[in-house]
Amino acid sequence: MLSSYYHTENSDFTLYQGDTFELLHQIDGSFDMIFADPPYFLSTGNGKVNVNGQYIKFDKGLWDRVRSRDEKDTFNRKWLEPCTKLLKPNGTIWVCGTYHNIFSVEKCLDELGFKIINIIVWQKPDPPVTLSDKRFNFCAEYLIWATRRSCKDYTFNMDTLMKINGDVQMQDVWKLSAASAWEKQNGKHPTQKPLRLLYRAILASTNIGDRILDPFAGSSTTGIAANLMGRQYVGIDESKDFLNLSIKRKEQINNPTHFLEMKQRMEEDPEQVMVLVNHARPELKSKMMETGICYVRIGDSKGSVLVTYGFERMQYVLLHTNGEDTHLFRLRSKGTFKIWSKETLEGYGFHPEHSPYYAVFNFDNSHEISFPKTPNLKNKINTYRARIRPLEDFFDE
Numbered sequence: 102m103l104s105s106y107y108h109t110e111n112s113d114f115t116l117y118q119g120d121t122f123e124l125l126h127q128i129d130g131s132f133d134m135i136f137a138d139p140p141y142f143l144s145t146g147n148g149k150v151n152v153n154g155q156y157i158k159f160d161k162g163l164w165d166r167v168r169s170r171d172e173k174d175t176f177n178r179k180w181l182e183p184c185t186k187l188l189k190p191n192g193t194i195w196v197c198g199t200y201h202n203i204f205s206v207e208k209c210l211d212e213l214g215f216k217i218i219n220i221i222v223w224q225k226p227d228p229p230v231t232l233s234d235k236r237f238n239f240c241a242e243y244l245i246w247a248t249r250r251s252c253k254d255y256t257f258n259m260d261t262l263m264k265i266n267g268d269v270q271m272q273d274v275w276k277l278s279a280a281s282a283w284e285k286q287n288g289k290h291p292t293q294k295p296l297r298l299l300y301r302a303i304l305a306s307t308n309i310g311d312r313i314l315d316p317f318a319g320s321s322t323t324g325i326a327a328n329l330m331g332r333q334y335v336g337i338d339e340s341k342d343f344l345n346l347s348i349k350r351k352e353q354i355n356n357p358t359h360f361l362e363m364k365q366r367m368e369e370d371p372e373q374v375m376v377l378v379n380h381a382r383p384e385l386k387s388k389m390m391e392t393g394i395c396y397v398r399i400g401d402s403k404g405s406v407l408v409t410y411g412f413e414r415m416q417y418v419l420l421h422t423n424g425e426d427t428h429l430f431r432l433r434s435k436g437t438f439k440i441w442s443k444e445t446l447e448g449y450g451f452h453p454e455h456s457p458y459y460a461v462f463n464f465d466n467s468h469e470i471s472f473p474k475t476p477n478l479k480n481k482i483n484t485y486r487a488r489i490r491p492l493e494d495f496f497d498e
Contacts, residue, residue: 103127106341107348113333114324114351116344121316121337125183128335133256133311135184135194136302136323138294139177141201173205180316181209187314191255193218193248193306197294203243215247218255222274223298244302256306265304265370275301278371280322283363287349290320296367299326307332321347325354329364369411374492376417376429377462378478380485385451386420390428392449393466395420396441396459397487411489412436418464419495424479429472429495430464438462 106118117124188194194215196206207217221244228240248255262271280295299322307313309331315323318336320343327334328351338344354360379395389395395418413436421427438460443453446461453459472495478484 103129106344107351109351114321114328115335116318116321116324116347117335117337118339118341118344119337120339122179122183124337125180125187125316128187128314128337130187130312131189131192132187132314132335133189133192134303134307134313135188135192136299136313136315137180137184137195138197138292138315138317138319138323139180139202139206140317141199141292170205173202174209177202177205177209178212181206181213184314184316185213185215185249188249190249191252193246193255195302195306196245196247197223197242198245199239199242203245206245210245210247214250216250216252218246218248218257219273220245221302224274224276225279226276227278244298246302246306256308256311258305258308262301262305265368271301271305276372277301283366284322287353288320288346290343290346293320294322296322296326296329296363297369297371299323300330300367303327303330303332318347319343321350325350325363326367328354329360329367371414373411373414374417375411375415375489376419376492376495377415377432377487378419378421378490379487380424380478381420381422383422383426386422386426386428388451389420390430390466390469393430393433393464394446394449394451395462395464396446396451396453397462398456399440399458399460415489417470417492418462419476421478424477424484427476427478429470430466430468431470433463433465 103117103124106116108115117128184194194210196203196210198206210217223242223244225240225242228238231238259270263269275298277295277297280293284296285293303313303323303326307330310333312333312335313323313327315321315334315336318324318338321334321336324334324336324347336344336347338347354363377395379397381389381395415432415436417429417431419427419429441459441461443457443459446453446459476495
């Protein structure tokens with residue numbers, strides 16, 4: 102019987118250590134989805150590349166060394182073939198890559214009886230500089246999404262995807278940043294994928310309770326996303342260091358507070374427009390609307406706003422009094438504020454009383470924006486706190 106390197110009591114997170122080519126033939130059960138991030142074959146070994154006139158070594162390790170086309174095909178067929186036997190008849194497989202390996206993956210999938218459903222373009226808004234002065238800067242990777250050629254009833258949760266995409270069908274170009282610091286709190290993996298990428302793939306092609314296999318687990322981003330979404334996970338990796346990193350990440354989300362925080366960040370749309378919602382007394386609100394100046398205390402106390410993720414996408418301010426009499430305006434500068442002293446605000450006719458310094462947001466008071474949805478802003482003490490909420494809260498039907 103195959104022994105796991107790590108598993109949870111309810112078996113929702115299982116890791117195996119060893120050669121994936123061997124272990125894929127020994128794993129029991131079947132899977133609704135396979136997500137694979139195999140080597141891209143980018144590393145040049147002792148070779149060097151020109152970066153701004155300087156030649157540097159580019160090498161992630163033996164597993165990523167450049168190979169010939171025949172070697173790539175042999176490698177990819179060797180892991181894909183056993184995967185086809187582990188995938189349920191209506192299951193789907195996702196494979197990441199760049200042009201260095203993705204054509205070989207497609208060729209092998211075709212030979213194994215698979216059809217391509219989509220090729221997703223993962224566009225990175227913040228790509229690193231390409232290690233060459235002889236080509237365009239790379240800003241994208243690709244995800245092949247495939248199922249058996251005979252399959253007609255694979256899972257595709259189009260309606261769910263539309264709900265997170267402004268009620269329109271999601272396109273095959275996904276603009277998502279690379280893995281951020283909040284995803285690397287327990288350590289780093291050289292090719293770590295962002296949770297938001299896995300979130301979309303898992304959301305699209307699985308349901309709660311489904312089983313997901315990752316034959317190249319790395320730091321188990323697939324597994325963390327799967328568990329945050331109520332799916333089961335099995336991962337394989339040869340490196341004990343990376344498996345131990347995976348365990349740390351899993352144990353971190355065992356904490357309910359951290360679980361909710363990670364889930365919220367993973368589900369957050371990096372393109373979503375946000376609104377600063379701020380309570381003000383009637384006379385103060387009138388003064389703010391007259392001057393185009395909204396201000397809040399700095400810090401975590403009643404009436405203050407916290408600078409949290411989503412702040413940089415804030416483009417509107419909504420003023421209200423006790424959750425009623427709402428007024429919406431566009432900020433003059435997206436996601437920014439000024440620090441003013443109490444004396445500076447007094448120079449504009451305000452009478453701040455609770456703090457020596459304030460965060461100030463300038464908005465266009467010449468054009469109030471009407472919105473059809475009456476928001477529910479009453480939330481006990483939080484009615485009087487400045488909050489950041491998605492713009493869609495006020496416009497969705």
